[in-house]
Amino acid sequence: MLLKGLKVVEFATYIAGPGAAGILADWGAEVVKVERPEGDPMRNVFGDAKSALTGNPTFALDNRGKRSVVLDISRPEGREALARLAADADVFLTNVRPAALKRAGLDHETLRAANPRLVYTLITGYGLDGPEAHKPGFDVTAFWSRAGVARMHAPKGQDPFILRTGVGDHVTSLATVSATLAALYERERTGQGRFVQTSLLATGTYVVGSDLAVQLAYGRLVSNRPRSDPFDPLANFYKSRDERWFVLNPRGGASDWPTLAAACGRPDLPQDERFATGRARKDNNKALVAELDAAFAEMDFEEIARRLDEADLVWAPVQTPAEVAADPQAAAAGAWVEVEDGQGGAYRSPAAPALFPGALSSSRPPFPGLGQHTEEVLAELGYSREEIEAICGVAAA
Structure with a gap:
């Protein structure tokens, strides 16, 4: 496995952060997913009791092969346990807002002071500076809308439309993986980790960067046009x-x-x-x-x-999702990976978009249950049975 031995602590929710850690897990990293007692909200994306759907393929995509630890960060014991995890890690990856991290003593200055080799990766909606840096952001707001991507894709005169689930998030995941690996490469030369930051907004502007380069250079940009009135009728x-x-x-x-x-x-x-x-x-x-x-x-x-x-x-x-799923060329290009279902079977899921022939397993473990590995991971950190019971609030098994 390419990243065997790399220890990653993920303290993140939804898609962009877990997606980045999920790619690292697919490539062999040991990823510990730290969740609050209520769990990552994406665990409940198919939680409607009236729905006939079973399983949670959206959550599984970004969280397969990880270990899940539940810590109550509102309590000193939970914050201390998370800090100890980071002290033993190569990468700490989070999308929690910086002010909350600072209050909890989980900011990059504090964690890197205890572990100078740590690569601390933070994903935000709008960056760290500026009057609106503190705002919460999802991909449909910060990536799709604020970065201009939605306006560029809607033909002139037509209403903007909503982005499909996780598109901007997963592009940001790829950017985050790239930035994290660059910092790890630097650490190999210097022995020192560093603070790494990506944002949905900056990723969005890069995704439409070819057009924005024109806007920046000339102060104007041709609008997208409907099929019947294209800029180039041959590219249609x-x-x-x-x-x-x-x-x-x-x-x-x-x-x-x-x-x-x-x-x-x-x-x-x-x-x-x-x-x-x-x-x-x-x-x-x-x-x-x-x-x-x-x-x-x-x-x-x-x-x-x-x-x-x-x-x-x-x-x-122009294929439908069903046609893509049945497309032999997509399979040949490495678009899918087999994921264990935890019941002796397996199912297909989208793969991280890179191939390393002969280096990776052809299947991935299932996603973890909420807190499934809490006691196991805390014991590895040196916590006693009594300390684990105090942190978990229940008797350790």
Whole structure:
């Protein structure tokens, strides 16, 4: 396992923080998830008693293979136990707001004073400075909306729409893993840990950074446009006769245009003066979309796919989640991992998006029950049976 021996203490809830620690766990790190007595709220995401759904695949995705410890941080004993965990760790990862961490004596200055090799990673909504740094943030607020991502994706004149679950969080998880590993690499050279900070807001601005670079340079940016009135009609969505959507994304310049026209059964289109040049195609974009709509509507999807592939054009089907789950190419690309269900079976779950051939197990352990490993982990820290009973509030088994 790549990160075998790396000790990570996660004091985080919801998705961005647990997702980052979950990737580290997938790659072999030993992750102790510290939860308050009420547990991570994501444990209850499918907690509606009226629902026919069973299990909790959303929570399982970010928490498989971890050990769970319950500590009441409102009590001195709980705070002391968490500090002792951090003193024995390589990484302390949290998304608790800094003011609360400071009050509990769990801020980076305090924990790194006790463990100078500690990499202390903090995830926030809006960063650590500025008049609104203290605000709580979720990915739909700080990443999707405040960072401008929602506005850039909604075509001009259309209402903004809600982000799907955890999208901004999981991108922030990836950024957080990268930053944490960079700090660990630095520690290998210097012997010293450091404070690392990521935010949903800064991650969002980087995700749409290609467009924001234009905004910063020129003070303006072209809006997203509807399918019928695209900026480039060749890079657009189209539908087959059997009503399956696909997207075209030709290579730069005009080199793919004659090939695409031939593939859709209209080799005459590049000779039409309305579509002969890039400028002409932009000026007559609605007309060209109509022509391509009509051409592709004459063919079933399988025929379109065959023609586009034979022409070596860049395209992809617009798949439903069910189609993605059944896509053999997604499986071949390493998109899924087998996770033990704790009952002798296993199920598929999304994998962390990197492959290390031969280095990682083909399956992952299940996610832990709330506080499942509290006594075990505290005993490893040197707590006596009586001390564990006092911290847990119950007799140790």
